[in-house]
Amino acid sequence: MRVEKIGRDFDVSRPWLNRVLEREPRRSLCAVNEVSFSIRKGETLALVGESGCGKSTVARMIVGLHTPSRGRIVFDGADLADPQSAPLRRRMQMIFQDPYASLNPRWRVRAIVAEPIVAHGLVRDQARLAARVSELLAQVGLVAEDGDKFPHEFSGGQRQRISIARALSANPEFLVCDEPTSALDVSVQAQILNLMKDLQTRLGLTYLFISHNLAVVAHIATRVGVMYLGSLVEIADAKQLFERPRHPYTRMLIDAIPDLQMTGKARTPVAGEVPNPLAPPSGCAFHPRCPHADGRCRSERPELITQEPGSAVACQAIGRRVGLDHSSL
Amino acid sequence: MSQVESWLRQSWNHDVVWSLRHSPTAIIAVFSTLICVGGALFAPWIAPHNPFDSASLSLSDGFTPPSWTQAGNTTYLLGTDDQGRDILSTIMYGARISLAVGVAAVLFSLVLGVGLGLVAGYVGGRLDAFIMRVADIQLSFPAILIALLIDGVARVVLPREAHDDIAIYVLTVAIGVSGWVQYARTVRGATLVERHKEYVQAARVIGRSSAAIMLRHVLPNVMGPVLVLATIHIATAIIAEATLSYLGVGVPPTRPSLGTLIRVGNDFLLSGEWWIAVFPGIALVVLILSVNLLGDWLRDALNPKLR
Amino acid sequence: MGKPLLEVRNLRVEFPTRHGTLCAVDDLSFHIAPGETLGVVGESGAGKSLTGMAIIGLLDPPGRVAAGEIWLEGERIDNLPREAMRRIRGKRIGTIFQDPLTSLNPLFTIGEQLIETIDTHLQSGRRTARQLAIELLAEVGIPAPELRLDQYPHHFSGGMRQRVVIALALAGKPRLIIADEPTTALDVSIQAQIITLLKKLAAEHGVAVLLITHDMGVIAETADRVAVMYAGRLAEIGPLREVIHTAHHPYTRGLMSSIPKLGEGRDKLAQIDGAMPRLNAIPPGCAFNPRCPERLERCTRERPAPLPVRSNFAACWLYDR
Numbered sequence: 001m002r003v004e005k006i007g008r009d010f011d012v013s014r015p016w017l018n019r020v021l022e023r024e025p026r027r028s029l030c031a032v033n034e035v036s037f038s039i040r041k042g043e044t045l046a047l048v049g050e051s052g053c054g055k056s057t058v059a060r061m062i063v064g065l066h067t068p069s070r071g072r073i074v075f076d077g078a079d080l081a082d083p084q085s086a087p088l089r090r091r092m093q094m095i096f097q098d099p100y101a102s103l104n105p106r107w108r109v110r111a112i113v114a115e116p117i118v119a120h121g122l123v124r125d126q127a128r129l130a131a132r133v134s135e136l137l138a139q140v141g142l143v144a145e146d147g148d149k150f151p152h153e154f155s156g157g158q159r160q161r162i163s164i165a166r167a168l169s170a171n172p173e174f175l176v177c178d179e180p181t182s183a184l185d186v187s188v189q190a191q192i193l194n195l196m197k198d199l200q201t202r203l204g205l206t207y208l209f210i211s212h213n214l215a216v217v218a219h220i221a222t223r224v225g226v227m228y229l230g231s232l233v234e235i236a237d238a239k240q241l242f243e244r245p246r247h248p249y250t251r252m253l254i255d256a257i258p259d260l261q262m263t264g265k266a267r268t269p270v271a272g273e274v275p276n277p278l279a280p281p282s283g284c285a286f287h288p289r290c291p292h293a294d295g296r297c298r299s300e301r302p303e304l305i306t307q308e309p310g311s312a313v314a315c316q317a318i319g320r321r322v323g324l325d326h327s328s329l
Numbered sequence: 330m331s332q333v334e335s336w337l338r339q340s341w342n343h344d345v346v347w348s349l350r351h352s353p354t355a356i357i358a359v360f361s362t363l364i365c366v367g368g369a370l371f372a373p374w375i376a377p378h379n380p381f382d383s384a385s386l387s388l389s390d391g392f393t394p395p396s397w398t399q400a401g402n403t404t405y406l407l408g409t410d411d412q413g414r415d416i417l418s419t420i421m422y423g424a425r426i427s428l429a430v431g432v433a434a435v436l437f438s439l440v441l442g443v444g445l446g447l448v449a450g451y452v453g454g455r456l457d458a459f460i461m462r463v464a465d466i467q468l469s470f471p472a473i474l475i476a477l478l479i480d481g482v483a484r485v486v487l488p489r490e491a492h493d494d495i496a497i498y499v500l501t502v503a504i505g506v507s508g509w510v511q512y513a514r515t516v517r518g519a520t521l522v523e524r525h526k527e528y529v530q531a532a533r534v535i536g537r538s539s540a541a542i543m544l545r546h547v548l549p550n551v552m553g554p555v556l557v558l559a560t561i562h563i564a565t566a567i568i569a570e571a572t573l574s575y576l577g578v579g580v581p582p583t584r585p586s587l588g589t590l591i592r593v594g595n596d597f598l599l600s601g602e603w604w605i606a607v608f609p610g611i612a613l614v615v616l617i618l619s620v621n622l623l624g625d626w627l628r629d630a631l632n633p634k635l636r
Numbered sequence: 637m638g639k640p641l642l643e644v645r646n647l648r649v650e651f652p653t654r655h656g657t658l659c660a661v662d663d664l665s666f667h668i669a670p671g672e673t674l675g676v677v678g679e680s681g682a683g684k685s686l687t688g689m690a691i692i693g694l695l696d697p698p699g700r701v702a703a704g705e706i707w708l709e710g711e712r713i714d715n716l717p718r719e720a721m722r723r724i725r726g727k728r729i730g731t732i733f734q735d736p737l738t739s740l741n742p743l744f745t746i747g748e749q750l751i752e753t754i755d756t757h758l759q760s761g762r763r764t765a766r767q768l769a770i771e772l773l774a775e776v777g778i779p780a781p782e783l784r785l786d787q788y789p790h791h792f793s794g795g796m797r798q799r800v801v802i803a804l805a806l807a808g809k810p811r812l813i814i815a816d817e818p819t820t821a822l823d824v825s826i827q828a829q830i831i832t833l834l835k836k837l838a839a840e841h842g843v844a845v846l847l848i849t850h851d852m853g854v855i856a857e858t859a860d861r862v863a864v865m866y867a868g869r870l871a872e873i874g875p876l877r878e879v880i881h882t883a884h885h886p887y888t889r890g891l892m893s894s895i896p897k898l899g900e901g902r903d904k905l906a907q908i909d910g911a912m913p914r915l916n917a918i919p920p921g922c923a924f925n926p927r928c929p930e931r932l933e934r935c936t937r938e939r940p941a942p943l944p945v946r947s948n949f950a951a952c953w954l955y956d957r
Contacts, residue, residue, distance in 0.1 A: 050823040063534045086536075094534045102527035106549040116535045155911040156680075166531070185679035185850065190894035190907040197904065212824065219896040219905065242898060256824045257898060258853025273793050273826060347654060 030280070031057045033230040034071070036304070039223075041173075044200070044207040046221035046238070048214055048253065050274055054230040055210045059178045062208065063094045075174070090120050093167035097179040099159035103151040109162055110147035113137065116170035136165040140195060157188035164195065168203070178210045193220055214257050218242050223310070226250045229275065229285040232304055236311035246313045248290045284316065292317045348630040355630075358622035365616045369424035376421045377406065380414035381584070387413050392597075395604050408604045411597065416604060419590055420612045426586040427616070430501050431567035435559050437505025438566075442512025443548075443555060449513065450520025451543050461517065464510040472507040472565075473572055479503035480578050493581045500579050504569045508562060515558055519551035553631055560624035564617045571613055587613045639710070640667035641844050642691070642812055647704035649686050649695065649868075651915075658915040660686050660699070662868045665942075670811065673838060673845040675859030675876070677852060677891075679912055683868035684848045688814045690714070691846070692729055693721040709811065727757040730805030730843075732798075732834075734817035739801050740789040746773075746800050747785035750807055757808035772803040777833060795826035799833065806837065813838070816848045831857055852895055856880060864888045867913055867923040874948030884950040887924045922953070930954060 032054040039045045047055040060066045062073055064080065075092065078085040093116070096102035103112055113133050116122075123129045134144035140161040151159055160180060167175055180196070181189040197220065199205060211217050217224055218238060225235040226249065234247040245251045272289035275281055284302050287293040296316055304314040349355050368375070379385060390413035393405045401408065407416040449457040467475060483499040484492065523529060524547065532542045567587075573579040574588030575595075582589055587609050594606025649661035661683040668674045678684045689695050691706055693716070706714040713724060725731070733739045741749060750769040755762055766785075773781035776799040789797060798818065805813050818834065819827040835858055838845050847858055855862055856876065863873040864885065872885040883889045893906035910927040913919060919926055925935040932953050942949035943956055 050825065065530055065533060089534075089536050094531065096527040096531060098527055102531050104528045104532075104546055104550070115532065115537070119535050119537050119541075155914075157911055163531075166535075170535070185912075186852070187679065187891055187894045187908040188911060190896070190905040191909070193896070194904050194907055213896075214824075215896040215898055218898050252825060254898070256828045258851070258857055273795055274823065 030230055032061070035227070035230075035232045036071075037225055037232065037235055039174075039206055039208060041206055042200075042204055043222040044209055044220055046209040046211060046217040046224045047227055048211055048217050048224060049227035050212060050253075052229075052274060053227040055227050056178055058227075059094070059176045059208060059210050063092060063176050064089060090116070090170050091172050092174040092176065093170065093172040095160070095163050095167050095175060095177040095180045098183050099156050099163055100183070102163055103159055105151055107150075108147065109137075109149055109151065109154075112151070112162060113147065113165045113169055116166060120170055122170060132169070136169050137162075139168065139199070140165045141191075155188075156184050157191055160184065160188075160192050161195065164192075164199070168199070173204070174206045174208070176208045176210075179212070180209075181216060182211065182213065189216070196220065214242075214253055226253065229280055231285060231314065233286065233315070234311075234313045235304070236313075240311060246307075247286075247315050248292055248317075249286050252289075284314075290317075345627075345630050349626070352626055354622055355626040358619045358626060361615060361619035362623055365424060365612075365619060366428065368421050369428050372418070372421035372425050376415075376418040377404075378415040378418040380419045380422060389413065392602050394602075395608075407608050410593065410605045411602075416608050419585065420587070420609050423585050423587045423590050423609060424612060424616060426497070426580060426584060427567050427570055427588070427613070430497060430504070430570045430580070430586065431563050433501045434504035434508065434566040434570070435562050437501060438508035438562065439512055439555065439559055441505065442509035443516050443551075445509065446513035446516030447520055447543050447548060447551070450517040451524055451539065451547060457517070460513065464513055467507075467510050473569060475507035476500075476503040476569060476573060477576075477578065479506055480573065484578075493583070497580050497584070500570060500573060503573070504566050507569070508566065511558060511562070512555060515554050516551050519554060520547055523547050523550050557624060557628040557631060560627055561621060564620045564624065567613070567617055567620070587616075640707075641670045641672075641709060642846070643667040643705075643707040644687070644691065645705045645707070647687065647690060647706065648702045649683070649690050649699060650702040651699050653698075655916065659702075659918075660868050660915055661690065664704070664865075664868075664870050666863050666870070666873055668812065668844045668846060671838075671842045671844055672861065673835075673847055673859045675847045675849065675855035675862045676865060677849060677855055677862060678865035679850060681867075681912060681915070682865040684850075684865050685816055687865075688731075688816050688846060688848050692725050692731060692814060693718075694725075726753060726810070727808040728810050728812065730808060730810040730813040732801050732805050732813060732815040732818045734820050740797060740804075742789050745786050745788055746792070750785070750800075750804060753804055753807040769803075769807075772806060773800070775837065776800070776803045776806075777829075778803075794822055795829060798822060798826075798830050802830075802834065802837065806841065806843070809841075810843060812844045812846065814846045814848070817850070818847075819854055820849070820851070827854070834858065852880075852892070864891070867918050868915065869923055870942055870949075870951055871924065872948055872950040872952075873942065874946075874950075878946065878948050882946075884945045884948055884955065885924075885952050886928050886930050886954075888950075890927075890929075922951070 035054070035058060037045065047058060049055050057066060061068045067081070073080045075085070075088050078088055080088065110130075110133050113136055114129055117129060117132065123132055133147055137144055137146055142158065142161055142165070146154075146158075151162065154162065163180075177196070181192050184192060193216065196207070200207065207220075209217065209221055221238045223235065224238050224241045226233050226241075226247065228249050234241065234245070234250050236246075241250065242254065245254055275285065275288065281288050281298075283299045284290070284293070284297040287297040290297065294317065300316065302314045302316045304312045306312040349359070373379070390402075390405070390409050391411050393402050393409040393413075394400050395408040396403050396406050405415045405417075407420070409415055410419065445460050449460040480499055480503045483503070487495065487499075529542060529546055532546050537546075570579060570586060571588030571591065574586050575592045577592065580586050580589055582593060585593065590609035591606050591613070594602075594609060597603075598606050644667065645665050647661055647664045648659065651658040651660055664683075664687060666674065676684045676687065686695065686699065689699075690701050693713070695701065701714050704714070705712055708724070708728065713721065716724070740746070747766070747769060750772065751762060751765040754760060754765040754768050758765070758768075760768065769785060770781045773784065778784055778796060778799055784792075789800070792800060802818075815834065819830050822830060831854060834845070837843070845858075847855065849855060859876050861874065862876050862879040864871045864879065864887065866887050872879060872883065872888045879888060880892060883892055887908070890906065890908035894908060896905060908927050913923060913926075919936070920939075921937050922928070922935045922940055925931050928935065935953055938953070940951045940953050940956070942951045945955045
């Protein structure tokens with residue numbers, strides 16, 4: 001199974017109709033710009049980046065919560081924009097960030113977990129449906145009796161387990177996980193990450209994993225894409241990305257991870273902040289914060305160039321910087 | 330047995346019941362509402378007389394004052410009207426009609442308003458703009474004027490001989506239509522909030538249809554404020570009914586509601602037969618006050634911020 | 637060890653509810669030396685934020701300090717009248733909250749808020765206060781402070797706002813700053829900037845910091861000593877290095893190993909099963925006992941007091957000798 005995608009998005013944020021009349025022009029915000037990647041069956045592609053970089057928008061476009069304004073998303077050979085491909089939607093499900101908001105507070109857990117099965121009419125027999133729900137609950141480490149409770153009776157970690165059970169109930173092959181552990185405490189985060197890895201090996205799932213936490217990504221991903229201001233700046237195998245980050249932004253993110261082993265040692269803080277996406281910088285979006293930026297970075301937008309198989313970087317300075325890199329690392 | 334017991338204990342400790350136990354006003358409101366509603370509901374069985382059974386009426390009993398006055402008669406506790414009907418019984422039967430019209434009108438507004446509000450909030454766009462503009466226009470007229478208008482139109486359109494039979498339905502619809510805006514606004518606002526919550530998005534990803542999401546996901550989560558609104562609205566609807574009946578466009582005098590009773594009694598107020606108007610008036614005030622208090626308490630009890 | 641700047645003795649914070657009284661902080665004791673940074677870590681609901689609120693006397697009713705004492709520079713402050721407590725806040729204890737957006741008043745310029753604070757606490761007069769405000773803004777790394785002084789909070793980005801909040805916390809020249817999740821709302825790259833700044837300023841001004849956070853990484857870079865809280869109780873307290881590398885309490889050990897780290901094997905993370913108990917269902921004995929891999933029989937009956945283990949204190953019966 002492949003998710004081949006050349007998706008792009010174009011979000012229009014406009015002031016109210018009335019204000020349009022008051023000679024204010026329409027303004028558009030380019031949340032995601034010409035992002036392309038593919039995910040192979042059984043792998044975990046992680047998208048990382050800071051808030052506002054467009055990683056969640058990409059996830060939402062893939063599952064159909066937003067329609068891409070440009071480009072297309074191809075799932076198992078079929079274009080998802082094509083109405084014919086609607087049945088494919090069953091095969092991809094999503095796990096949301098906030099386990100307190102993603103479960104309907106008025107439904108019992110049993111009904112929540114069964115919803116995708118009912119919606120797609122997979123099992124019509126009540127007894128078999130109940131058995132399937134119990135099986136799903138057991139699969140995520142809950143007991144069948146939990147099905148009779150309401151979401152508020154569970155802790156954050158248990159709710160995320162319910163969320164996972166719901167996502168799994170329609171037998172999907174592909175799960176989009178939007179920051180599934182960022183609302184959880186560390187000890188619970190470890191439980192959920194382990195569970196997700198277990199399920200992946202047992203059920204042969206493919207994940208798209210959205211996160212801002214690089215340490216979590218390093219743990220779960222096989223490949224990693226780094227996004228900055230709506231564009232993919234680097235994509236590579238996880239091992240390679242963390243050992244030899246090539247884009248200056250990737251390197252900055254990795255340096256910013258607090259290191260528990262080197263206690264008391266300060267990270268090298270990066271100057272500057274993420275620019276306003278309504279007025280992105282010219283050329284390479286990262287150039288105002290980049291230590292290697294030159295005149296060309298300011299004027300030209302770098303393309304994502306494949307350097308080795310399976311990895312690509314969008315940086316013009318990369319070629320002339322190679323020598324410099326090895327000495328500075 | 331123990332299951333029933335634990336269920337009882339659970340509901341006894343439930344937030345709403347708890348706040349009821351701790352609010353004397355609420356207890357009084359519940360009791361007086363129960364008395365009013367019970368009296369109205371069971372009027373045919375517990376009322377001392379049947380005021381609409383013309384065989385048992387005698388004009389000679391007309392204008393009997395209340396039983397505790399000198400000319401009073403213990404058969405008629407609160408006295409009788411011009412046709413010899415027992416005031417207490419007419420009040421009980423009248424409250425029946427008032428309550429029926431009030432509740433039916435509220436249900437009508439509720440279904441209309443919640444439906445439109447849900448669609449406006451969930452679908453958004455032009456449909457939302459259209460529905461809410463209509464609501465704004467209606468809000469710029471007093472509700473009673475809208476009801477009068479609908480009542481007037483119905484009287485012109487419908488055949489004359491049917492007027493008395495269908496008056497009560499026309500009244501219900503008129504009051505109902507005049508009140509939907511509040512529900513639509515409340516539900517639309519709540520829907521706009523709920524629509525962006527992740528559980529609604531999860532349902533979209535799962536592949537539920539918009540109708541299913543609106544009815545099964547959003548609706549249960551926006552009903553809380555609506556139910557509070559409805560309780561308070563019942564009192565308003567009863568007042569509207571009484572006002573219309575008092576103005577003479579409501580239910581016919583052969584089947585009088587509290588409002589009609591007050592209007593009829595009004596004619597005798599200055600000639601000394603005060604009880605014909607005053608007792609239905611008191612009944613109306615007590616009924617509305619207790620329903621209102623109940624609604625206020627319910628609003629506070631269900632408001633997590635005030636807990 | 638010199639005289640402590642802040643000393644908390646057997647603090648107990650309660651929330652009376654109609655289902656019974658919840659004990660959100662239970663028998664918590666610690667102290668902070670002048671100039672020292674004490675990190676308080678714990679998962680959500682462990683009572684760490686409430687501890688900070690109790691110290692500055694800003695517990696939301698019905699929460700209240702039910703027992704224990706809080707001493708600041710040899711003066712007991714937990715039973716002070718509200719007016720006296722108000723004078724301590726800002727002047728002797730500065731605070732930094734999680735969300736910089738809500739801790740600044742959007743209706744006043746940055747300058748007005750800073751000058752007001754400086755003038756109130758130092759009685760310096762408005763002109764000197766303005767000069768001090770500019771110096772403070774420059775110190776927290778805000779470029780062109782003379783110009784930015786007259787701007788409103790919404791003109792600042794999240795990271796810049798948090799810098800302003802730090803400037804505000806320093807304005808009264810306090811001896812102690814309570815920082816409650818100061819970096820949680822910020823992006824990683826900005827987080828590093830703020831942590832570095834906080835550390836630098838604390839060292840320069842000789843201010844002690846009570847750093848409350850759930851992020852062990854932030855603690856590892858900033859704190860001198862660490863207190864680990866669990867279900868409202870102190871699990872372990874000790875010097876940073878010892879807590880991180882040779883934790884004694886099984887909970888601390890579990891917590892440390894469940895944090896994903898770079899450059900580690902790709903197999904499973906160590907995990908602590910279960911979840912922290914709710915405040916209305918804290919088990920008898922040690923609060924951690926149902927999740928503890930090294931549980932003893934007495935852990936389910938008796939509650940352990942913090943016991944000395946090398947340079948740490950750990951509330952665990954394993955160390956009762």
